[in-house]
Amino acid sequence: MSLLAAKVATARAAGALSRRSGRGGTSLPGKLLLRMEPDAVGALARRLRDGNAVISATNGKTTTAAMVASILERGGHRLVHNRAGANMAGGIAGTLLEAAGPNGSIDGDVGLFEIDEFWLDRLVGQLHPRALLLANLFRDQLDRYGELEAIADRWQSVVADAQDTTLVLNADDPLVADLGRERVGTDSVVFFGVEDPAMALDGMAHAADSKHCRRCGAPYHYDLIFLGHLGHYHCDACGATRPAPQVAAERVVLDGLRGARITMRLPAATVDVRLPLPGLYNVYNALAAAALAGALGATPDDIVAGLEEVAAAFGRAETVRVDGHDLLMLLVKNPAGANEVLRTLALEDGEHDLLAVLNDHTADGRDVSWIWDADFEKLAGRLRHVTCSGTRAPEMALRLKYAGVPEDRLTVEPDLASGLDRALAAVPEQPGLLVAIPTYTAMLELRRELVTRGVAGSSFG
Amino acid sequence: MAERTLRVCALYPDLMNIYADRGNMLMLERRCAWRGIGFELTAAGLGDPVDPDAHDLFYLGGGQDRDQQLCAQDLVDTKRDALHAAAGRGAVVMGICGGIQLLGDHYELGTERVPGIGLADLHTVRAIDGSRLIGNVAIEVELPGLDGPRVLAGFENHGGRTYLAAGEVPLGRVLKGHGNDGRSGFEGVLRGTVIGTYLHGPLLPKNAWFADWLMATALGVDPGSLSALDDRLEDAAHQSARHAAGV
Structure with missing residues (x-):
């Protein structure tokens, strides 16, 4: 050897x-x-x-x-x-x-x-x-x-x-x-x-x-x-x-x-x-x-x-079925990426239900300033309801308020599992579409939660 | 037509905007609108002259090294006198992050010396080892027109160490974080209506009370005279930023 x-x-x-x-x-x-x-x-x-x-x-x-x-x-x-x-x-x-x-x-x-x-x-x-x-x-x-x-x-x-x-x-x-x-x-x-x-x-x-x-x-x-x-x-x-x-x-x-x-x-x-x-x-x-x-x-x-034939990578445009709804995960981690996700969502007609998860762990970047550089204004008039979760949930909600989302359409729930429940419950159609926009560690956490609930495959390899 | 209008001049908004400085402008704009106060935003870029009497608040953010050096020279060449005149008549001149460095006397970058506009008696030196002071930060401030100390929460990320001359007053005392130089416990500078701080980018969204104080100071009114807004979300965001800093 x-x-x-x-x-x-x-x-x-x-x-x-x-x-x-x-x-x-x-x-x-x-x-x-x-x-x-x-x-x-x-x-x-x-x-x-x-x-x-x-x-x-x-x-x-x-x-x-x-x-x-x-x-x-x-x-x-x-x-x-x-x-x-x-x-x-x-x-x-x-x-x-x-x-x-x-x-x-x-x-x-x-x-x-x-x-x-x-x-x-x-x-x-x-x-x-x-x-x-x-x-x-x-x-x-x-x-x-x-x-x-x-x-x-x-x-x-x-x-x-x-x-x-x-x-x-x-x-x-x-x-x-x-x-x-x-x-x-x-x-x-x-x-x-x-x-x-x-x-x-x-x-x-x-x-x-x-x-x-x-x-x-x-x-x-x-x-x-x-x-x-x-x-x-x-x-x-x-x-x-x-x-x-x-x-x-x-x-x-x-x-x-x-x-x-x-x-x-x-x-x-x-x-x-x-x-x-x-x-x-x-x-x-x-x-x-x-x-x-x-x-x-x-x-x-x-x-x-x-x-x-490419399949969505882990948490990037990945869709899972949960509580009768489609949950689409779109990773966002910086202004340029967030702007593209928002632009893509704007291509779809109608109003969107969102779960926005903002974490500030090292892998996300400790500094959450970047949310003010992302153009949430572009989608503000098209959001039916947004549940804001993660370690900096209130700051995410504030960003959306100042982008023009009426406050009664915003829910703050820092705990991700509870946030997911509230976001799913807020989707009026059955089946409907819930779009999650998590930061990196929030995406990992959200996937773990979905695996625990038996609705997502555990991972690669 | 609104009775009063907050007239803001953003200096080099296309170059000095590295940490989402737009959030600060948006905060002022919306809070003016909700109170029926007009809001006017003017951009002054490289080479543009500035009218000291046409604005109530001059805002200078942070930029990448190269952009900041471009702006430093331009400030000295085309805007220094106007900004001195504006501060002299009580307009707010606010420098955040790179902005505080340019408000001072000079910035030493190794062998290079970037000139400042001398609105505050301070100078900045880039750390020899290139190390940066990064992290969540909270400072305690006492501001005219407010009863008692308040907390400003934010995030700092700077390679420069800023030193205040004797007699120059900091904006606040560091509760958590590094502050101007990582040692003195001082953060920022406050000289009349000239304000400098390293709490970068969306400082105002994290501290709605400070946005109102700035607005009132720039308009020359008592902060207590501004009508109250529904600030539940603003207060929660402030608590969230404080919590991140450990205060």
């Missing part, structure tokens, strides 16, 4: 022990392994015959990875994938640990890792991915991540050190697209973007970021804005411009909460995709997934079929 194998076995045993004692422990074995063997991620990833791919972004990492997995699995690949979204060093190590077998073997041929935007520099150097997808950067958890420009700077150095890695970048996000500026016109970068002017917004959202040229500091001029600061832009001062995307949504039709239809131009063919996930943000996720999977060799047929 090699030294690494012994450490792998030890870490695994510790994980099993922790699970048996009911302390969960998804990232514990990985963390333990890293303590014994700091290079374990690199060492185990080298066992993957067809290498690995890495995904990072502020929004959409888990869903995009689920799409890529769905595409690659159709192509016959067996993936080692941190499916449950544990995306820091311990989670990646744990995922590899889980798949590692005896005599240097590993159960899978391709690695697919979503990685927290802050951990990218530490992990990409070890993983040496074949392709690196950087999909977007939005204002998020400033207490934890700091300023966007600082993350972009870190990503810049990751990209500079990954010369053998194909970059897959969002052409519509100036902060991200600029990371590929030295590679434009080579086959070591693939850009994706939206080309349908019908998807453009009237103006920039209040909380839009990255309004100034990454190269010269002058304000960008936007011809089209699709989502936050994503759009068609150029800089009049220095001539910087949005790169032409090789993977593009030429035409998009949003079908409310049901999904979207996309005419997607791939390098080899133009295809029609019926995406079962809603909203323009998921169209962006689908473009990113198609571009990344294509860079890894997936065929247009597999891309279409993989996207059309």
